[in-house]
Amino acid sequence: MNRSCVNCLKGLIIFLNFICWLCGAFVVAFGEFQMMHSKFGSLITSFWPIYPANTLVVTGTIVTCVCYLGVLGGLKENRCMLITFFILLFILMLVELAMACVFLVYSREIDSFFEADLMRSLEIYKQSDPDGNLTLKNDFDAVQYLFRCCGVHGEADWEGNIPISCCTEDPCNTVPHLNWKEGCHIKLRNWFAGNFLSTGAGVVTMFIIQFACMCVIIPLFCHFSRQRLGYL
Structure with missing residues (x-):
């Protein structure tokens, strides 16, 4: 392999990794934004991956x-970095596939977790003192106000003690x-289904970029190995 081909492969792998790095940074920033601005973090606790912000931050990081x-590794032509990157990227892709399979297999169970957590939060809300569990109460009120809904299945869930956040008028x-x-x-x-659709599209895009990176690394690493280059 001549030097021009090597430089071309180096440039390609650097470009692809830089794009992937930008995607990861954007995913982390978007996840942090969701965490800071979400109004229902305390309502969903049983199955943490159901909350998209957690998955976004961990995966993006x-x-x-x-x-x-x-x-x-591409800039320094370092074989140790390249082979380490290849192994870590391969493991990361396997984890992404495993997570996709988990969500696919447990899609119906996730809805059950979701409903059970909301019912648990509603019962805690009803049984709490006026000054107790304020975070959960504020989150539940925010959900009812923002999504224009009442209770888990309807206003009957409140058994007559309906909070002001269920009111259709503003101010009520x-x-x-x-x-x-x-x-x-x-x-x-x-709402969560729409978020998972966007998250899934982003993960698929990153998966394609990661696969392209692995395909480029193999010939570049083989060239450095034959030439006994790239350890320093």
Whole structure:
């Protein structure tokens, strides 16, 4: 392999890893943004991957670190870095595939976790003192206000003690006041489904870039090995 081909492969692997690194950094930033601005973090606790922000931050952080290693390995023509990057990238791709399979197999169970957590949060809300569990109460009120819903399956879940956040008017200054009829379970489930669709599209894009990186690394590493180059 002549030097021009080597330089071309180096440039390609650096470019692909840099794009992948940018994608990972964006995923982390987007996950952090969701964490800071979400109004229902305390309501979903049984199955943490159901909360997209957690998955985004963890996946994005790992991708960013691994791709940074690939960029350095390409720039320095370091075989140790390249083979380490190849192994880590291969493991990362296996983990991504495993997570995709888990969500595919447990898609129905995830909805059950979702409903059970919302019912648990609603019961805690009803049984709490006025000054107790304020974070959970604020989150539940925010969900009902933002998604225009009431209770988990409907206003009957509140058994007559309906909070002001269920009111259809803003400000709510009439007695008795009208409440949203639809439950929050369906609204939140649809919202999460949309988020998972966007997250899945991003993961598929990164997977394709990662696979292209692995395909480019193999001939480059073989060339460095034959020439006894790249350890320093």
